[in-house]
Amino acid sequence: MDWLIRWETILFSMFVLVIIINSNISPYFLDYINIMNSTFNFMEKAIIALPVIFVIISGDIDISLASIIALCSVFMGLASTFGVETWGLVLIGCLTGIGAGFLNGMIITRFNIPAIAVTIGSMSLFRGIAYVVLGDKAFTQYPSSFAFFGQGYIGHTRIPFQLVLFIIFTVIFAIILHSTTLGRKIYAIGNNPTAARFSGIPVHNIRLLVFTLTGFCSGIASILLTSRIGSTRPNIADGWELEIITTVVLGGVAITGGKGNILGVIISIFLLGFLRFGMGLVNVPGKVMNIFSGTLLIIAILLPEFIRNIRESISLKREKSQGEV
Amino acid sequence: MNLIKRREFTLFVLIIIQILLITLRAPRFLSILNFNDILDDTAILFMVAIGQFMVILTAGIDLSVASGLALTGMSVALLNQYHPGIPVLMILLLSIIIGFLLGSFNGLLVSYGNIPPIITTLGTMSIYRGLVFVLSKGAWVSAHEMTETFRSFTRIKIFGLSLILIISLIVIILFSIFLYYTRTGREIYGVGGNTTAAQYVGINLKKIKYLVFGLCGAICGLSGFLWVARYASAQNDTAIGFELQTVAACVIGGASIAGGSGSILGVVLGALFLGILKNALPVINVSPFWQMLIQGFIILVAIIINTIMNQRSQQLIIRRREL
Numbered sequence: 001m002d003w004l005i006r007w008e009t010i011l012f013s014m015f016v017l018v019i020i021i022n023s024n025i026s027p028y029f030l031d032y033i034n035i036m037n038s039t040f041n042f043m044e045k046a047i048i049a050l051p052v053i054f055v056i057i058s059g060d061i062d063i064s065l066a067s068i069i070a071l072c073s074v075f076m077g078l079a080s081t082f083g084v085e086t087w088g089l090v091l092i093g094c095l096t097g098i099g100a101g102f103l104n105g106m107i108i109t110r111f112n113i114p115a116i117a118v119t120i121g122s123m124s125l126f127r128g129i130a131y132v133v134l135g136d137k138a139f140t141q142y143p144s145s146f147a148f149f150g151q152g153y154i155g156h157t158r159i160p161f162q163l164v165l166f167i168i169f170t171v172i173f174a175i176i177l178h179s180t181t182l183g184r185k186i187y188a189i190g191n192n193p194t195a196a197r198f199s200g201i202p203v204h205n206i207r208l209l210v211f212t213l214t215g216f217c218s219g220i221a222s223i224l225l226t227s228r229i230g231s232t233r234p235n236i237a238d239g240w241e242l243e244i245i246t247t248v249v250l251g252g253v254a255i256t257g258g259k260g261n262i263l264g265v266i267i268s269i270f271l272l273g274f275l276r277f278g279m280g281l282v283n284v285p286g287k288v289m290n291i292f293s294g295t296l297l298i299i300a301i302l303l304p305e306f307i308r309n310i311r312e313s314i315s316l317k318r319e320k321s322q323g324e325v
Numbered sequence: 326m327n328l329i330k331r332r333e334f335t336l337f338v339l340i341i342i343q344i345l346l347i348t349l350r351a352p353r354f355l356s357i358l359n360f361n362d363i364l365d366d367t368a369i370l371f372m373v374a375i376g377q378f379m380v381i382l383t384a385g386i387d388l389s390v391a392s393g394l395a396l397t398g399m400s401v402a403l404l405n406q407y408h409p410g411i412p413v414l415m416i417l418l419l420s421i422i423i424g425f426l427l428g429s430f431n432g433l434l435v436s437y438g439n440i441p442p443i444i445t446t447l448g449t450m451s452i453y454r455g456l457v458f459v460l461s462k463g464a465w466v467s468a469h470e471m472t473e474t475f476r477s478f479t480r481i482k483i484f485g486l487s488l489i490l491i492i493s494l495i496v497i498i499l500f501s502i503f504l505y506y507t508r509t510g511r512e513i514y515g516v517g518g519n520t521t522a523a524q525y526v527g528i529n530l531k532k533i534k535y536l537v538f539g540l541c542g543a544i545c546g547l548s549g550f551l552w553v554a555r556y557a558s559a560q561n562d563t564a565i566g567f568e569l570q571t572v573a574a575c576v577i578g579g580a581s582i583a584g585g586s587g588s589i590l591g592v593v594l595g596a597l598f599l600g601i602l603k604n605a606l607p608v609i610n611v612s613p614f615w616q617m618l619i620q621g622f623i624i625l626v627a628i629i630i631n632t633i634m635n636q637r638s639q640q641l642i643i644r645r646r647e648l
Contacts, residue, residue, distance in 0.1 A: 061443060107625065113632050116386060116443050117582035121624035124569045128618025135614050234614075242451050245444070255444055285463075287561075291455030294448035301440045 007252040007304065008264045015271040022278040029281070036158045040150075040228065041280075042273035043162035044221040045240060049247045050173040051214040053265055055115075056248055057177075058210055059190040059257030064104060064119040065218045066240035067126035072096040072222035074130045077139025077232040086146045093223040094216060100126055101215015105208035115211075123241075130234040139232040150228025162224055169217070174262040186210065190257030239290065246293050247272050250300040272296075332579035332634075336594045343598065347605045354608050361487075367600030368493035369548045369555075373567070374574035374596045375500050375589060376541035381575050382504075382517045383537050384584030385435065385442035390545050391567035392453035393427045395560075397549030399457045402466040402559035409472045416475070420550035421543050427453060428542015432535035442538075450568070458561050468557035479555040489551055496544065501589045513537060517584025566617070573620050574599055576627040581635060599623075 022029045029035075048065055055062050072093045079092050100122070107118045152161045177183040188196040189203050197203045226232055251268035253260030272293075279289055348355040373390055380387045401420050404411060427449075434445045468476060479489035504510040515523040516533045524530055553559045578595030580587030599620070606613055 063443075063447070107629065111629050111632050112636075113628055114582055117576070117628050118625065120386075120569065120572055121621050121628060123621070124573075124617055124624060125621025128615070128621045131614040132612070132618050135612060239451065242447055245447065249444070255441055285458065287455045287458040289455075290451040291459070294451035294455070297444065297448040298434060298438075298440065301444065302434075302438050305439065 008261075008267060011251070011264060011267040011271060015267055015274070018271060018275050018278060022274060022281065025278060026281050029278075033158050036160060036163070038277045039163050039273065040160055041277060042269065043160070043166050044225045044228075044237075045244050045247065046166050046269045046273070047169055047224070048214070048217050048221045048240075048244050049251075049265055049269055050169055050262075051210065051217045052244055052248050053173070053251070053253055053260060053262065054177065054186055054210045055214055056245075056253045056255060057190045057257060057260050058186045058207060059193065060108070060115040060207060060210070061245070061255075062104065062115065062119050062211065062214050063241045063245070064100070064123040064126060065214060065244060066237045067123045067130070068097055068100045068215055068218035069222040069225065069237040069240065070130040070234060071100055071126040072219045073226045073232040073236050074133050074139070074234070076223070076226055077142075078133060080139065080142050080146075086143050089142070089146055090149075090223055093226075094219045097215045097217070097219020097222065098212055099215070101212040101218065102208070104215065105211030108211065109204040109208050127234065130236075134232070134234045140230065142227070142230055146227050147230065148227070150224045150226070150230075162228075165220075165224075169220075170262065170266060177262055182206070187258055190259070192258075242290070242297070243272075243293055246297040246300065249297060252304070254304075255301060333588065333590050333594060336578065336591060336598065340594065340598055340601065343601055343605075347601070347609060350609045351605075354605065359604075363600055363604045364490055365487050365555075366604060367596055368487075368489045369552055370567075370570060370574060370596045370600060371493045371593055372496045372544050373548050374571045374578075374592050375497065376544035377568075377571040378575050378578075378580055378587060378589065378592045379500070379504070379513060379537045380442065380541050381572075381580050381582060382513050382584055382587065383534055384517045384520070384582075385534065385537070386446065386572065386582070387428075387431065387538065387541050388443065388446040388568050389427075389431060389449040389453055390541065390571055391564040392450045392457070393424060393542055393545040394549040394552060394567065395563040395565075396427065396453045396457050396460070397423045397546040398553035398563055399461050399466070399549075399559045399561075401550050402471065402553045403460065405472055405475045406466055406470045413474050413478050417478075417547070417550055420546045422546070424546015424549060425539050425543040428545065429535070429539045431542065432538030435538060436531040436534040454561075454565075457563075461559070461561060463561060465561075466553075466559040471554075471557060475554055476557045479551055489555060492547070492551065496547075497589065497593060504589060509533070509536070514585060517586075519585070569617075569620060569624070570599055573624045573627070576624055576631060579631060581631055582628065586635070 019030075048069075052062065052065070075096045076089045076093050079089055084092070104115075104118055104122050107113060107122075108115050149161060153159060154161055154164055177186065185196070185201045185206055188199070188201060189206060193203055222237075225237060229236075247268050248260075248265055249255055250272065251260065251265030253265065275292075276289055279292070344355065353359070373394065377387055377390060397420050400423055401416050404419070405416060431442075431445055431449055434440050434449075435442050438445075479487060481488040483491055502510075504513065512523070512528045512533055513536075515526065515528055516530060520530065549563075552564060556563075574596035575587065575592050576582065576595070577598055578587060578591030578593070580592060602619065603613075603616055606616060
């Protein structure tokens with residue numbers, strides 16, 4: 001009976017509901033090619049959501065990730081105007097992401113400053129660099145082979161490269177989180193950092209690693225996004241930090257740390273992705289969708305607590321009635 | 326000796342150096358007229374930074390200030406457009422009420438919903454910004470759609486000072502009195518300084534947290550009206566990114582993100598520092614696109630300095646105890 005009120009079950013039922021509603025709105029929604037192509041809209045966010053699961057489970061937060069995307073994209077665009085080849089651009093994207101994440105992690109762990117404070121500063125710093133480099137211009141000159149990452153399909157199938165990359169990443173992250181000691185250590189840090197430290201877990205180094213990983217995945221997402229839209233503006237990926245954190249929290253990862261799993265977030269990624277796609281089908285403007293994301297974020301945190309309260313009151317009543325017998 | 330050690334004094338010296346450096350490159354920067362302009366331009370930042378400061382004092386953060394400001398600004402601008410008969414003072418009062426309600430919503434979620442402030446306000450930041458769009462249907466309210474009294478309200482001069490600056494000064498003085506000389510004000514400091522101790526002393530944590538968000542919202546509401554009136558246009562992206570400036574003003578002014586420390590004077594000086602910087606960039610021929618980068622850099626440096634100073638003072642306390 002317990003699985004019925006599990007968070008993942010609730011999410012999955014919502015997911016099925018969204019699919020039903022979407023296919024009612026448009027008869028073409030359930031088309032194989034359409035479903036495959038609709039994943040283009042949220043795979044970049046999904047790839048960042050994976051390391052953000054680690055960040056939030058370890059009790060931290062990173063709101064600079066959208067700015068890291070902008071930073072990576074600008075550096076790739078800059079390199080591209082100097083004639084750097086596709087593989088070079090990919091390398092630059094990854095390295096910039098790693099560097100930015102590492103910088104966040106270093107400041108947070110070496111000076112022992114809350115991640116909120118540091119990533120607010122670096123959010124402004126990274127996007128600031130993008131604005132200084134680009135001003136009101138845009139980079140649009142990318143090599144034609146670069147388009148594969150964001151627009152390409154695997155072989156002659158209709159399966160997007162992005163989707164395959166996401167599945168590979170998911171498997172790796174799921175193994176790390178659920179069947180390695182590193183994963184257990186991340187949970188331990190989130191539950192009680194002091195206790196974790198006294199148990200001999202290198203808390204600072206693991207947090208540093210997690211932030212660097214977030215930077216790296218933001219870099220990967222930046223490559224996919226830049227390749228997909230084929231241009232870089234300084235406001236690229238604006239507001240994504242909200243959407244990604246919403247996805248992760250809706251997936252059942254406790255914002256206070258120490259709790260959550262990959263499966264819930266995967267369902268949440270597709271739930272939100274198809275929900276946004278469906279809203280797009282009925283012409284809901286992006287800014288209105290943001291109202292929805294914001295509301296969902298708040299509800300996603302309020303609801304589990306509400307359910308827990310009800311459960312507790314039920315078990316209290318049971319104990320009482322048993323006591324009377 | 327004590328004066329020189331204080332953060333506010335260091336910041337004051339820093340601002341003087343800043344002005345001197347700018348003046349070296351552009352001598353016309355140093356004039357009373359120009360300075361008056363900078364103060365008028367920074368008046369809103371002074372106020373909202375104080376609102377943000379109160380939230381930060383309780384170890385929270387409000388990322389929704391800019392969206393709340395924009396939403397209130399758009400509401401009163403539309404009200405003015407469709408009901409030009411409503412007196413401006415009434416609109417001013419209304420903007421404070423709307424702002425307070427928006428802030429209260431944050432406060433309710435934080436104190437009674439137990440959602441961390443950063444997540445709450447990240448959510449409401451988009452909700453309020455989206456509502457601006459819904460309310461305005463994507464259109465602007467431009468100068469010609471506003472009444473003359475609405476537009477010129479902030480420019481009324483009293484003793485040579487513009488009304489916007491006077492309102493800002495009143496807010497600064499009122500909240501200084503509130504934070505330093507009332508019981509609730511001291512409780513706000515107490516909550517951030519040591520939450521557990523504050524609870525044992527009998528401070529109502531939920532009430533205080535609700536209150537700071539409400540007050541911050543009220544200030545944002547008032548600022549929303551002043552912003553729209555001063556720039557004579559209400560847009561969908563009014564004040565976008567402004568929340569970062571208010572956080573920057575607080576941390577430059579010595580407020581700790583962990584709560585419980587900092588002063589209003591420090592925050593005002595922090596805001597002044599940013600205001601001068603913003604106005605100086607075009608004068609010394611630096612593209613305004615640099616502002617965000619410099620701001621981010623300053624936030625990071627200020628946070629690191631604050632942390633090191635705090636750790637030092639804690640070590641001092643421990644050493645004194647050992648003696």
